[in-house]
Amino acid sequence: MSAVVWTAAGSLAAWLWLLLGQGFFWRTDVRLPPRGEPDVWPSVCVVVPARDEAAVLPVSLPSLLTQDYPGHAEVFLVDDGSADGTGELARDLARRHGGLPLTVSSPGEPPAGWTGKLWAVRHGIGLARARGPEFLLLTDADIAHGPDSLRELVAAARTGGFDLVSQMARLRVESPWERLVVPAFVYFFAQLYPFRRVGVRGSRTAAAAGGCVLLRTDAAERAGVPDAIRQAVIDDVALAKAVKGSGGHIWLGLADRVDSVRPYPRLHDLWRMVSRSAYAQLRHNPLLLLGTVLGLAVVYLVPPVAFVVGLVTGSTAAAVAGGLAWLLMTATYVPMLRYYRQPLGLAPLLPFTALLYLFMTVDSAVQHYRGRGAAWKGRTYARPAPEQR
Template sequence: MGQTAPVSAIAWTAAVSLAAWLWLLFCQGFFWRTDVRLPPHRDPRDWPDVCVVVPARDEAGVLPASLPSLLAQDYPGRAEVFLVDDGSSDGTGGLARELGESARRAGGLPLTVASPGEPPPGWTGKLWAVRHGIGLARTREPEYLLLTDADIAHAPDSLRLLVAAARTGGYDMVSQMARLRVASGWERLVVPAFVYFFAQLYPFRRIGRPGSRTAAAAGGCVLLRTDAAVRARIPDAIRHAVIDDVALARAVKGGGGRIWLGLAERVDSVRPYPRLGDLWRMVSRSAYAQLRHSPLLLAGTVAGLALVYLVPPVALVAGVVTGSSAAAVPGGLAWAVMTGTYVPMVRHYRQPLWLAPLLPFTALLYLLMTADSAVQHRRGRGAAWKGRTYARPDTVADEG
């Protein structure tokens, strides 16, 4: 009797986990599909002016692989690049000027390098840099702004395709989730799951659907109509946001703008995360902010991750060991559904399929990263990035 009760509890928990996976499979916007790419588009009759804004802080290590790709864009209209050096200590600004001069001699896009100084209270450094860049760009009166990170490399036709998609679909914002680097063993294990979890939270199909409240963007590549940015008060309205891409999308959509988000094929991140510690810091710096610094949401998230991702393999193993098919069958089925939904993302990243069944282990890592994020925030070290630590939004005085 003493052993039957725990096995029965595991069986019931496994059944709930299986029900959760069936709901995710069919009712969560088909988040697991990876065929949401740039919508159908055609070249416009006239190509609008575009200004590219690149915030950069201590990015000398990645600029040679990213900035030249922007300056070499094959764009039929007028385009210009503004790189905003956010107080770098590694010579980012000087290197950017050198790369810009080389591109100019080769006929590339013009580059302006500027620095706004330290951000005032209530602003993250990145958004303060974006504000400065948008201010410079608006003197050129562009129809579109391309907001892209300093570690993002673009194929030569990237800007052309983004503008054509925005014009054809009538979108105020078109964003692409850059393909992140997967070279080291830890990157292969963690990175595809990062995008998978993001899509599970913000199903791409729902984001572009008229009337849907789901809003998100990928901050590495956002084409934004200038008048939509003005209408949504970007970036002032989101000046303290740590997860600025989601806040940006919500502001634009809340202002009546049409937005779209999908996976990129010709936009890549060149930033390396070779060690687990690098990936850990990348996730933990913003995980608790994603939960709005709420202990209740944290507890719910930990419980949800355990139920959905950890229970299936535990139930399968426990059922096999104890001979309980009531635990093993739903546990095995839930693990199979989980693995099947992860396979498309593993394929998108061109990784071996044997990584798909390891998703429970990766989810455990994310659970620990999320818990660590909360601990770091409690210690006053939350949202730390490149020498800066940002306060919770409710501790920042409103500047009006």
């Protein structure tokens, strides 16, 4: 019984530290910083890597083409070897909706040492640079933007002197599994990379959300991206680290009107989304995997178990420590559920969701050692190739 009590006390201590010492990660009020309109609006090129995105493009692409932006802007959609007519659909949508100029191009298959997305991004940035833009907007093909999204991003970057401004798009939460898993995905991300720390100069915390990244062109050149991160599976975090590491000022927060329209209706779909990159997040390190599994168990699974065991066995200490830890966990999850407009009754279920993430992480490692690695849309990245020196 003493082992249960001490483990529950350790979990409670961890939650007290997370509540107060991890950059207030649980708060959801980190939105675009104060911004004013520049006298002259800079030119922007939007780069959209797209592979087999015909299902979502009719919703996402028109939202880019019809941006209400006072300066010069144009869109470069890079068709990354699609087999579903993505490129032709994009041209047809541009003919029907008008708006910003659209260029559709294809880079061919990525060479060894490149992920497909970053090879497409490199091709798109190369085309865009010929126009001499001050900013690049890197956005995924499943992201729908509000009409003033580009205007607000540029104004925030200019006003705050940021080299990179990224918004975490609001993911879809319609199916029961999406409601259970998706808000927790963003909650866990914010726990790893507290948004408030990302924007602090000198802070070691660097992250971005790949669905919506506004990047100064000269900052991209200083950081050597995307070439410097060409093997990165978690490319958004790698991009942010490269920009911040080269002296850039970056910002990350939650979005109000930038939404992902990609559905994940089944648990299998969400499982693939998480497991394809979870072990890469741990740098393919078995010791980090073991530490993560133990950490998830102690922080998320011990509190409800200790609470129930304490009630059943009459151990007041176990019940109180476990119950308080579970209460803190539930309370910190409530703001994210509110942001996603979900029932607050889902908050006490966070331990179950964490257990799913634990299994997804282990499965990611298993797939890695089976040689399947980060599989996505017909491509598999088993493990990073060693750097040549």
